[in-house]
Amino acid sequence: MTDTPDRIYSTPHGNVADFVFNEDVVRVFPDMIKRSVPGYPTIVENIGVLAARFAQPHTHLYDLGSSLGAVTQALRRHVKTEGCRVVAVDNSTAMVDRCREYLHAQDAMYQELLPVEVVEADILGLVLQPASLIALNFTLQFIAPDRRQGLLESLHRALLPGGALILSEKLRFHDLEEHVLLNDLHLDFKRANGYSELEIAQKRSALENVMRPDSLEDHRERLLAAGFSKVVPWFQCLNFASLIALP
Template sequence: MTNKFMNNGEDKVFANKIEKISDFEFNQNVASVFDDMVSRSIPNYHEIHKIIIDLTRRFYKSGKVFDLGCSTGTTMLLMADHFRQNDRPLPEFIGVDTSKPMLEKASQKLNAHGLQNNVELKEESITETKIEDAGMVIMNYTLQFLPMEERLEVIKNIYNGLNENGCFILAEKIICQDEQIDNLLIDLYYDFKRRNGYSEMEISQKREALENVLKPLTPQQQMKMLNDAGFEKSEMIFRWYNFSCYLCIK
């Protein structure tokens, strides 16, 4: 299932044999099929967006909305659509990503839906982004790509920049403390990818490409990091095997 803000290019990035697999990058090839890639690769990707909209309705009062790792802009488009449908003023959206091709795709989509004056796109690392006057901060499957030593400071920056009673929504891939259970969940996840039409070669090659760049934490490690950053109110609110979503309230 997709939504009206997602492009239809089919993900074939790893469909052919690659002799030497490089580390995964959010380059032009990925950006052109990213919406299809995440729909078929991230379990309950659209459900996470529904959760974000539900939380927007209940938590957002005022201030900027930051989407850190905004990719092709789908989350901001869905949030803007919610505000429009409910006759609420559009907030100022700040979309941040290091990938120029992703931001170009986001700009095209945002402009097509009349949001060019409501969204500021920044090509920079989220380690450099200044968070201020934030009513909500969203980070979907982005923190996992940062070096471990940078993650706590990023979350502290988010906490410090949030308005009182503002919320931070974090979606991440996770690992389990027990190796046997972790291996089982990985196998079940690959079953999910097979059901969505990925071949054994595509699964294997993408796994190798991500091996050095995507470093997940256990839920226990993630919760400790959120607490250490200042979030006394934080909870995992969704989990599917080795994917999760956390809600943090300032």
């Protein structure tokens, strides 16, 4: 499957609307995220590798905010633990429909993959089954800040001893110089991937009301307060990072 180029913000928008995961975004999402998030392919593939260590027999593996199912596909490629079941959850109808198509194509290419269920739902109201692995891959940053603690507490309750939460997020930094430097380097990354100044500016306007990043320190404190015993950063590229939180 070839990626459709992301040109959503390539022409002037008179009034830049808040970013939503609609059909227009779904159509270009693989190209958009590859060109916008440094290290994204490495994070996704290695979530599968990490999951293989934590997955326990006859438990659920959750991909929350699954978008097109990239993490779900990585889980199915790498986890061979008996009786595991992957559940991919997203609240965008367009994302869920396309995710199911991609997973059907994966079924045709690989044998003996873990069973998967794709669910359209708000993860804030989700009732989770006992899980050995939960992935929140660039999802928490789109949750209202005052709901994040409660969500992490519910995920901690669902995780079995020996399991893990993998949390990937864009970061902000309390040190102003550090924040400016890494933000500028991220803009350079986007420019190097072909985005124009107009595209960068308009997408920033679209995201500013819907995506609110936290600092690494904020994530650590919130996870520990939710009951997790250990928080280990395992990947960072510029202002994007991924953490392992142990119950």
